[in-house]
Amino acid sequence: MTHALKRMADAKVLATGHQNQGFKGMERALLAGEDMIVFDGVSKVYGEAPALHSTNLNVRKGEFLSLLGPSGSGKSTILNIIAGAIAPTTGRIFLDGKDVSTVPPRDRQLGMVFQNYALLPHLNVFDNVAFPLRIRGASASEIREKVGNALERVGLNGYEKRKPREMSGGQQQRVGIARCIVYSPSVILMDEPLGALDKKLRDQLQGEIKRLHRELGTTLVYVTHDQEEALNLSDRVCLMNGGRIAQLGTPDELYFEPVSEFVADFVGESNLFDAIVVDKSTVQVEAGWNIEVRTTEGHAKGDRVKVLVRPEKVVATSAQDVGEKAGPGENHCAGVVSQVSFVGGMTRFDVALPNGRVVLAKGISSRAVERSPMGCPMELRWSARDSVVLK
Ligand SMILES: Nc1ncnc2c1ncn2[C@@H]1O[C@H](COP(=O)(O)OP(=O)(O)O)[C@@H](O)[C@H]1O
Ligand SMILES: [Mg+2]
Numbered sequence: 518m519t520h521a522l523k524r525m526a527d528a529k530v531l532a533t534g535h536q537n538q539g540f541k542g543m544e545r546a547l548l549a550g551e552d553m554i555v556f557d558g559v560s561k562v563y564g565e566a567p568a569l570h571s572t573n574l575n576v577r578k579g580e581f582l583s584l585l586g587p588s589g590s591g592k593s594t595i596l597n598i599i600a601g602a603i604a605p606t607t608g609r610i611f612l613d614g615k616d617v618s619t620v621p622p623r624d625r626q627l628g629m630v631f632q633n634y635a636l637l638p639h640l641n642v643f644d645n646v647a648f649p650l651r652i653r654g655a656s657a658s659e660i661r662e663k664v665g666n667a668l669e670r671v672g673l674n675g676y677e678k679r680k681p682r683e684m685s686g687g688q689q690q691r692v693g694i695a696r697c698i699v700y701s702p703s704v705i706l707m708d709e710p711l712g713a714l715d716k717k718l719r720d721q722l723q724g725e726i727k728r729l730h731r732e733l734g735t736t737l738v739y740v741t742h743d744q745e746e747a748l749n750l751s752d753r754v755c756l757m758n759g760g761r762i763a764q765l766g767t768p769d770e771l772y773f774e775p776v777s778e779f780v781a782d783f784v785g786e787s788n789l790f791d792a793i794v795v796d797k798s799t800v801q802v803e804a805g806w807n808i809e810v811r812t813t814e815g816h817a818k819g820d821r822v823k824v825l826v827r828p829e830k831v832v833a834t835s836a837q838d839v840g841e842k843a844g845p846g847e848n849h850c851a852g853v854v855s856q857v858s859f860v861g862g863m864t865r866f867d868v869a870l871p872n873g874r875v876v877l878a879k880g881i882s883s884r885a886v887e888r889s890p891m892g893c894p895m896e897l898r899w900s901a902r903d904s905v906v907l908k
Contacts, residue, residue, distance in 0.1 A: 552611070553578045553704060553736040554599055559608030561594050568594045569760045571607060576704075576738060578613075581730050583739045583747035586757030587783070592740045595757075596706050599738060601625050613703065628702035632709040634693045636681040642668070643677035646695045653700060667695040670729060687718045694726070698733060705730075708740045723750060744784050748772065756780055772827075776908050781825045786865070788826040788877055794818050798901060803872065808848050809901035815908065823907040828879035830903035833866050836894035846901045850876065854893050868895050 554576035561569040569591045576582045584592040597603040598610060601622035609618045617625055636645050646664045655663070668674055671691040681689050690710060697705055710726070711719040727750055730737050741747050747754045748768040756763040756771060764771055764780045775781040778789060792800035794813045800822060801807050808824060816822055836851065855875060856867035864882040867875050878897055 551577050553580070553613055554738070555611040556595075556598075557609045557611065559598060559605045559610060561591075561598065561603060562606045567760050569598070569605075572762060574755065574762065574765070576736060577752075579734050579736055581727075581737045581739065581750055581752045583741055583751040583754045584757060585741055585744060585747040585754050585783075586763070588742060590757035591760040592742075592757055593708055594760075596708055596738060596740050599704070600627055600629055600706055626703050628697035628700070628705045630690075630693050630697045630705070630707040630710045632712040634681070634686075634689045634713075636689060636692055636696075638681055640680075641677065642673065642679050642681075642684075642692050645681070645692055646699050649696060649700050663699050664695075667699040670698065670732070671695045671725070686714050687722060690714065690722065691725075694729070698729065698735075701733075701735075703736065705733075705735050705737045707737070709742070710739075711741075711746070719746070726750065748784070754784075756783060758783075774905065775825065778823055778907065781823075781907065786828050786877060786879065788828060788831070790824040790826070792822055792824050794820045794822055794906075800824055800906065806850075806872070808904055809846055810904040810906050811902050813906050816906065825905045825907060826876075826899055826903055828865060828877035829863075831876065831878035831897050831899045833868065833878035833880065834896045834898075836896050847898055848901065848904065849896070849898045851894065851896045852876065854891050854895055857891065866895065868897055 552575045554574070556572050556574040558571045558573060559569065560567060560571045572595070574595070584595055586592055594603060598605050599612075601617070601620065605618070609616055611617065612620075612625060637648065640648070643664055646667055647660050650660045650663060664677075665674075668677065671694050673688065673691050673695060676684070676688070676692075681692065684692070690713075693710070707726075711722050714722065723746060726739075730750075739747075739750060748771075751768060753765060753767055754771050755765045758779050763783075764776050766774075771780060771784045775784065781787045781789060790800075790802045790808065792802045792808065794816045795801050795807060796818065797813055798809055798811075799807050800810055800813065802824075810824055813820075813822070850870055852868040852870040852875075854866050855869040856865075858865040858867075859882060862882055863879055865877060865879045867877055869875050876897055878895075
């Protein structure tokens with residue numbers, strides 16, 4: 518964008534802000550100089566149905582933020598509102614402190630990577646990657662240099678003359694990524710970029726995207742419905758549910774301190790107990806069965822709460838190997854194995870307690886699978902520290 522155009526755009530934005538909404542949101546965004554993207558009460562309604570309820574959201578400069586959630590939860594809506602491809606029903610969007618709510622997509626200086634690659638089939642790799650530079654009027658020498666750099670970054674030197682159809686899915690997506698980074702956008706948006714690839718390639722490209730983000734230092738917003746992918750890649754994860762933010766936090770916070778049952782369930786596997794608060798470190802799951810928890814702070818005696826225990830925090834021991842009983846700060850129960858799931862390096866036991874409840878325990882796979890088959894008695898124990906009362 519030329520300086521004159523930019524000034525005009527800014528002036529227009531200022532005028533709109535002044536007449537319609539005042540400066541409150543804008544001041545807030547400008548004061549928070551750390552933020553690259555700010556949503557101020559942004560919503561999107563189609564007909565009657567809100568695809569996105571009124572949302573405040575901030576993405577920090579240089580951050581890798583994932584939008585995670587089930588299908589239809591509003592992830593792509595957020596991404597497309599950032600890109601300018603969808604106009605919000607209410608609210609304002611700030612990019613690097615500037616209100617861009619009325620700035621058209623091309624002038625937002627964003628790079629986009631799509632699930633279906635969206636390459637131009639009749640152009641070869643070089644021309645596909647050069648495309649954004651050409652529409653910006655770059656010189657031939659600048660194009661040669663920048664396309665060369667971008668292709669090198671994604672490991673595609675030597676593929677310049679190939680057509681997209683002569684390349685594998687993984688290679689095509691590398692072209693898509695090269696085309697996105699070639700003009701050094703200040704924000705990169707990716708909508709399920711690995712969704713069309715098989716597991717092994719997905720893992721490999723995840724690593725490459727992570728490395729690229731580190732090298733470029735660009736703000737990156739990444740849409741995925743795959744919780745492992747989100748946890749692995751992101752500085753922070755924004756978990757969406759039904760057009761609302763369910764939780765925004767670091768992967769650690771979402772995993773170990775989920776704010777709701779939905780978050781606990783969506784991110785990783787969980788044991789969730791309905792319980793009643795007894796005192797500051799004890800809850801009752803049922804008559805005669807209390808669990809020691811980290812803390813019941815914020816809840817009163819008698820409150821109904823949910824307690825989360827991650828399966829890998831539950832130590833399962835074949836009953837014949839059990840030594841001493843549970844000590845202070847430790848929980849203990851016993852049952853029989855009702856299912857064994859062997860998942861790669863991890864084994865999960867579903868252990869049925871006498872009261873009918875099933876507790877999941879997960880650990881690094883060993884020959885224990887053979888020693889603890891279905892129907893065998895098993896002792897479970899876990900620490901009070903790992904019993905988290907949901908807020
Ligand atoms: N153009 C549209 N018209 C009507 N409803 C739409 C449109 N685009 C999206 N939606 C609805 O908005 C909701 C959120 O969609 P989307 O953001 O694409 O979800 P996600 O990317 O999380 O799968 C969905 O219920 C979807 O059906
Ligand atoms: Mg989507």
